[in-house]
Every structure is written in C-alpha cells, then in structure tokens.
Amino acid sequence: MADHYEVLGVSREASPDEIKTAYRRLARQLHPDVNPGEDAAERFKLVTHAYDVLSDPEQRQRYDMGGDSAFGGAGAGFGGFSDIFETFFGGATGGGARAGRPRSRRERGQDALVRVDLTLGDVVFGVHRDLEVDTAVLCETCQGSCCQPGTQPVTCDICHGSGQVQRTVRSLLGNVVTSQPCTTCQGYGTTIPYPCSSCQGQGRVRARRTVSIDIPAGVETGLRLQLPGSGEVGPAGGPNGDLYLEVTVEPHDVFSRDGDDLLATLEVSMVDAILGTSVTIDSLDGSVDLDLRAGVQSGDVLTIRERGITPLRGSVRGDLRVAVQVVTPAHLDPKSRALVQELAKRTKPGPPHLAEFHPGLFAKLRDKFKR
Ligand code: ZN
Helix, strand or coil, X not given: XXXXXXXXXXXXXXXXXXXXXXHHHHHHHXXXXXXXXXXHHHHHHHHHHHHHHXXXXXXXXXXXXXXXXXXXXXXXXXHHHHHHHHHHHXXXXXXXXXXCCCCCCCCCCCCEEEEEEECHHHHHHCEEEEEEEEEEEECCCCCCCXXXXXXXXXXXXXXXXXXXXXXXXXXXXXXXXXXXXCCCCCCCCEECCCECCCCCCXXXXXXXXXEEEEECCCCCCCCEEEECCCCCCCHHHCCCCCEEEEEEECCCXXXXXXXXXXXXXXXXXXXXXXXXXXXXXXXXXXXXXXEECCCCCCCCEEEECCCCCCCCCCCCCCCEEEEEEEECCCCCCHHHHXXXXXXXXXXXXXXXXXXXXXXXXXXHHHHHHHC
C-alpha cells in the first residue's frame, strides 16, 4: 500500500493544517464529479483513506509506528471513505444513474425459492407436485395502478414531476450542488392522493398460490429448477419474478445412487452362496427375479439393466447394481457344526493365505453412499 504521506504529497512532519490543505487540493482535482476517470476514482480513494488516517492524531501515531494494517483495505478506512463520500455527494452514489428522471413505481417482482423434498422413487420416474407458495399477486381492485378506482396519480408539487430536487451542500470542497430523490414523492415524480385501500397503494397483495409442476426424473439434491414468471408480481403490477425450486432427495434405506445407476447390497447366506438360489427382489419399480449361481462370492455384482434412474437429459435409464455379500453364520448348533466339520474333511480347503489387499466392490459401494 502506498505511503499516506506520499499520497498526500506532504512531509512526515506536516502539521494537521498542512495535511488538511493538501487533502482539499487533491480532492478538488480527483473527486468523481470533476474527474470521472477510473484512475482518478482510485486515487481519490487512496487520498481519502490517507487523510482519514493522518487527520486523526491517534491513527496517525499508530501509522507512524507502522501499524496501519488495521486500517487498510476494507477495514475502518473504507467506512471512513464512504462517510466522507456521503457527506460530499449525498445520495448521488446510487441514485446518480437515474438523475433527472423520475423512477417508475412498476418494478419487477422478486425471485422466490421453494424447497422440495423428494424420495428416490420420485427421482427414478419424475413426479408431479402441487406446491403452496406464499407470494404477492396483482391487486384486483386497482389492477396494479395503486390508486382507488376512478382516481389517478398527480404530478408532485415539490419536484414538478422530475422526481429529483437540487440541494446545495456545504463541504470541504466549498458548495456542492447535488441532485437527490424528492422526499415528497420518493422520486416517482407523482403522488397518489387516494391510494387503493385493498393494497394500501402497493398494487399487489399477499396471497397463497398453488404452483403445479412436473419435476423431471434424474434430479439431484441441490439442483434448482427455474420457473420463469412464477415468482411474486412486482410493485404496481410490475412483471413477475421467477420461482426456483431447490430439490432435496431424501436418503433411501436400501438404494443409493451412482450417477444414473442405483446401488444396493444383497445379503446371501453361506449355504445359498454355496448352493446357488433364485431370489425375487423389490426394486423401486416392482419385483425383479435374480439367479444366484452356485459359488457366488462376496463382492460379485449383479447388474439389472435399465432399472436405475431416468437421466435428466436423455431417455435410457441407468442400471440397478446389486453387490453380493455372503453372510457367515455366527452361531451353529452342535449338529450343524458337525456337518460343517464333515464338509471341511471332505473338501480339504487350503489354509487362509495372504493375497493382494482388495476392499471389494461392497466397500466401494458403501463409500459412494456416504458421499
Ligand atoms: Zn390495489
């Protein structure tokens, strides 16, 4: 950051009066009404910040000791800057663009956000919802004119319809003439002598409206659907804002999602895994028959084509993938235990042995579910 003394062009020993004089001289050259360039605006900020710091004995002392960081950037210095800016130029910062023209009562309505909770089943096929939305609608009494029927706005006596009043402000720069929104008509240029009693002259009233929407298949948590023009009506009958639906998909007890695929675990008893079996599972769209081969292993994945999610863009459904987990019995009655020992004698399985670490698809699927 530039040295404050250099910015103001004064020595380190400058008296408060010298600092003030230097600031005034620079502010006259650089202030945005005189010098609209971007460089000038930037320098004006620097100069003002330097003055903020050096004109305050306490801050100046801290700065001299090398402690300006607390006042740099967007800290206190910035607040000081905007205060001074306000003092010099009044509301001209924001309202400047509209100077000389009255503003319109008609404005666009605000956008609204509604959250929708969906089940995974809703996501597989898409779903229709009727949503109750608290919003603003056009006032039927005045149709957005804001006036009692049969009456009209009248030209403002104070600003004569311009919406602006000139004001002379005495400041460090001498007298500055600023243009400010007329307080009598709030800058509209007209006043409403007989406001509509149904809407208190707003042109719109609060209402609860039902919005019907077909939520497409394949949406995800966090996705926002835009419904243009379904937000609130604007003041004085201005155009409607937009309505956004933010989707949350509730976690499912069994199925999780991987892109357009659905994932689940199929727990298979040790004996079924050894002998093989047929099973009927409940997918999100009805039952599916599965054949488990004899000797199926933990981590084997059975893919059922096109029983996943219909993509948001596209029509071919994802797959349902089922990972097998073989469940070993934890307790056996003595007779069963004897049978397994008999089986061990007959099959002579080798001893446990090390192999490459392999967390298995089952674990991977779980990780995806947690994401
Ligand atoms: Zn009304």
